[in-house]
Amino acid sequence: MPVQTIAGRSVHIQTLGTEGPRAVLIHGMLIGSIASWFFSVAPPLAARHRLLMYDLRSHGRSEFANGGFGFRSMANDLRDIVLDWTNGEPVAVVGHSYGAGIALRFGLDYPELTHKVVIVEATLPVITDEGVRLLTKETAESLVQMLPPWQRMAFETGGRRSKKIVEQFETLATKTSMLDDLMAEPDIADAELATLSRPALLCYGTETPAIMMDTCKRLAATLPDVRVEMLESGHLLPLEAPRHLARVIGQFLDE
Amino acid sequence: MAIDETTRAAILRELTEMLHAVVGEDWIHEQPITLDTTFARDLEVESIELVVLFEKLRERYGEAIDFPGWLSNMDVDAVMHLTVGNLVEYIAQCQSKP
Numbered sequence: 001m002p003v004q005t006i007a008g009r010s011v012h013i014q015t016l017g018t019e020g021p022r023a024v025l026i027h028g029m030l031i032g033s034i035a036s037w038f039f040s041v042a043p044p045l046a047a048r049h050r051l052l053m054y055d056l057r058s059h060g061r062s063e064f065a066n067g068g069f070g071f072r073s074m075a076n077d078l079r080d081i082v083l084d085w086t087n088g089e090p091v092a093v094v095g096h097s098y099g100a101g102i103a104l105r106f107g108l109d110y111p112e113l114t115h116k117v118v119i120v121e122a123t124l125p126v127i128t129d130e131g132v133r134l135l136t137k138e139t140a141e142s143l144v145q146m147l148p149p150w151q152r153m154a155f156e157t158g159g160r161r162s163k164k165i166v167e168q169f170e171t172l173a174t175k176t177s178m179l180d181d182l183m184a185e186p187d188i189a190d191a192e193l194a195t196l197s198r199p200a201l202l203c204y205g206t207e208t209p210a211i212m213m214d215t216c217k218r219l220a221a222t223l224p225d226v227r228v229e230m231l232e233s234g235h236l237l238p239l240e241a242p243r244h245l246a247r248v249i250g251q252f253l254d255e
Numbered sequence: 256m257a258i259d260e261t262t263r264a265a266i267l268r269e270l271t272e273m274l275h276a277v278v279g280e281d282w283i284h285e286q287p288i289t290l291d292t293t294f295a296r297d298l299e300v301e302s303i304e305l306v307v308l309f310e311k312l313r314e315r316y317g318e319a320i321d322f323p324g325w326l327s328n329m330d331v332d333a334v335m336h337l338t339v340g341n342l343v344e345y346i347a348q349c350q351s352k353p
Contacts, residue, residue: 002306012303016322016323017323033303033306034306035301035302036302038302038306039305039334043324046323047323055303060303061303160299160301161295164301
């Protein structure tokens with residue numbers, strides 16, 4: 001059953017792959033969902049790994065919640081999902097963008113449930129006042145110009161698909177505390193980053209904005225056991241370079 | 256091995272019913288669904304609905320269906336232009352294997 005009740009909430013979950021190390025793939029905010037990974041990185045990765053993907057609260061087909069979008073709360077959601085999936089066996093956590101922040105928080109808070117951490121294009125802090133001003137000023141339509149051409153096509157027709165994604169974005173931006181939660185999210189101090197006790201892989205795009213690269217450099221300097229891979233891409237790595245990303249993640253998980 | 260028309264038609268019928276269930280909105284019942292119908296352009300299904308559809312197909316047709324493998328061999332353009340016929344053909348081929 002794709003929609004399951006976990007710790008009293010409905011969560012849309014999809015699993016792929018029947019053998020190999022377990023990994024949870026965590027999507028990004030606002031316009032993300034299971035689909036962000038399902039058609040891109042997950043197919044090749046699932047050949048030799050057991051994958052779980054889920055829709056974050058208020059995204060995709062998971063239950064709507066109007067609060068709880070801070071990293072600690074989202075890491076707790078993830079903890080419930082992992083416990084349900086593996087009964088306490090550790091998993092790799094792989095997150096993109098906002099999802100990468102969740103993965104990092106999870107690795108820090110629940111090392112006993114974490115095998116490895118893959119951080120794809122994280123930013124710390126997630127969003128500044130400036131960023132929120134930009135996001136709430138821009139319409140979803142202009143934001144989707146960030147998507148790669150083959151996804152942008154869906155929006156150019158201005159039809160049902162684009163309406164649905166615009167709806168999700170607008171609901172999240174205006175009817176939940178998401179942006180407030182993220183602005184209030186404290187940065188993770190270097191001293192705390194240095195306590196991550198699991199191997200970490202950082203994946204960043206060569207064309208990603210400078211603010212993302214600043215986080216990459218900071219994480220590379222503070223995480224104790226860390227590697228960096230640069231891929232030819234912008235911020236939306238899983239969609240722009242899925243095969244390369246799958247290969248890099250797969251190799252890291254297999255070590 | 257050649258796939259006969261009866262098999263194709265049967266799979267198309269099942270796929271159509273599943274699409275109705277997955278989308279769950281009135282307009283899908285008015286929408287003609289043929290082998291040439293594209294998921295992205297003609298049907299405008301959301302990516303997330305495709306995910307749910309694949310899950311239903313996996314439940315119905317079992318482990319013979321290897322969507323990850325099938326999708327891996329497609330480039331992103333092909334996924335974007337996927338037709339109902341592509342999916343029917345794939346399912347029929349999986350079923351016809353000994």
